[in-house]
Amino acid sequence: MTDVPTSFRAQQRFTDPMAAVPAEWTAPTPPEGLPATPPFGQPSAPPPGAPQPQELSTVALLGQTRRGPSAGWRKWLYRASGGLIDLGESPKVLRHDALVTDAARPLRGCYRIAMLSQKGGVGKTTITATLGATFAALRGDRVIAVDANPDRGTLSQKVPVETPATIRHLLRDAEGVSSYSDVRQYTSQGDSRLEVLASESDPSVSEAFSAQDYSRAVELLEQYYSLVLTDCGTGMVHSVMSAVLDRADVLLVVSSGSVDGARSASATLDWLDAHGHDDMVRNSIAVINGVRPRRGRGGGKVDLKKVEDHFARRCRAVLMVPFDPHLEEGAEIALDRLRPDTRDALLELAAAVAAGFPNLDQAGAPEKPAQDRG
Structure with a gap:
């Protein structure tokens, strides 16, 4: 007798699709609803009680580096x-x-620093160059020092000369300046990244440099630099001085460790007080430059502690910069050739200046950094 072929269903070669449906597919919807699906590209939240995912950070993968x-x-x-x-x-x-x-504090916009002294030879230009170099070496933004001395300033000699251009050339071509690279053609830069804008070597041309010229130059520079240091002349009544005082955010009054140097610096503060700048005097910083260690007793040596106390009663801060053989050379300045005590003193000075930076407005959007303009 011939066998009757078994049907496909009897052979169970096919299964009922509904028999393999998971139980949760047919379960009733919970009262609180189903969890929302996160937007595309965002990770879904783990269910309650599940272990939290570990972030693949450098510390998590490599561990904390011990430097000692x-x-x-x-x-x-x-x-x-x-x-x-x-x-x-x-x-x-x-x-x-x-x-x-502290010295590398973030800075919004441009901060202007003016160096003053009624007496020459106290190291005002040297402090301008070394402080500017310290800031430039520590910070990531741009720093420039401007020589506003009408008596043939020597600030340009503190960095390698890259161009014969001066502040007068920059003003002459100001209408064609629209980027940082345009300004850079008129400046010289040292190893620290400090840039210097030189003054005219011809005294007759320098004397014609007016307050309006200085204001125009600073208005142009502050678009591309975060810190602008101005090396002023010794004449407080020079026409440029009014513009310097109007635009400066802080004044650094430079003195030597001698009696006449201290008296001249104090007279500078007296002049500022008498001409309505008493608020700037209270916010100023006194710098006693070229301080040599005292040897022995007496001998007519200046009591620097009394000098410091005098300026501390009138200024926001008083800093002493020690004598340094490298600075005495009067040539190009290299920070790595300074003595450690000198570098430490300049760092303290930079931190003291930075303490006066305006606080950043955390609520508002940060202003575009100077290094990104142009």
Whole structure:
């Protein structure tokens, strides 16, 4: 007898599609609804109780890097112990790092610093160049120093000369300047990235440099630079001085450690007070430059502590910059050739100046940085 072929259903070669449906597909919708699907490209939130995803950060993947102390006997102890003894950074290093952070404070717009002194030979131009170089080496924005001395200023000699152009040439071609690269053709730059805009070498042309000329130059520079330092002449009644005082955010009154230098610096403050700039005097910084260590007793040496106390009662801060053989040369300035004490003093000065920077408005949008303009 011939066998009857078995049907496909009897052979169970096909299954009922509804028999394999998961139970949650046919379950009633919960009262609170189903979880919303996140927008495309955004990760979905893990269900309650599920472990949180770990971020693939550098620290998570490689662990915390141990560097140990950066200098001094603490560094050698850390290395000699194979990293087992870590006493942390010394107070000196911590203070240095804090000063660097202060000097590199973010700055909105342009901040203008004017160097004043009624007496020549106190190192006003040197302080302008070294402070500007310190700022330029620490910060990521642009820093420029302007020579506004009508008596053939020497600021341009503190950096390698890259162009014979002066502030007069920049003003002559101002209408054609529309970017930072245009301005850069008129400046010279040192290793620290400090740029210098030179003055005229001809005294007759320099004397004709007016307050309006200075204002035009600063209005142009502040579009492309975050810090503008002005090396002023010794004449407080020169026409440029009125524009300098009107546009400056802070004044640095420079003095030497001698009696006549201190008296001249004090007389500068007296002149400012007498001409309605008492608010700028209170916010000013006194810089006692070229201080030599005292040896022995008496001998007619100036009591610098009394000099410091005198200016501390009138100014926001008083800083002393020690004598340095490299600065005495009067040539191009290289920060790495300065003594450590001199570099530390300049760093303290930069931090003191930066303490007067205006606070950033956290609520508003930040202004476009100077280095991005043009």
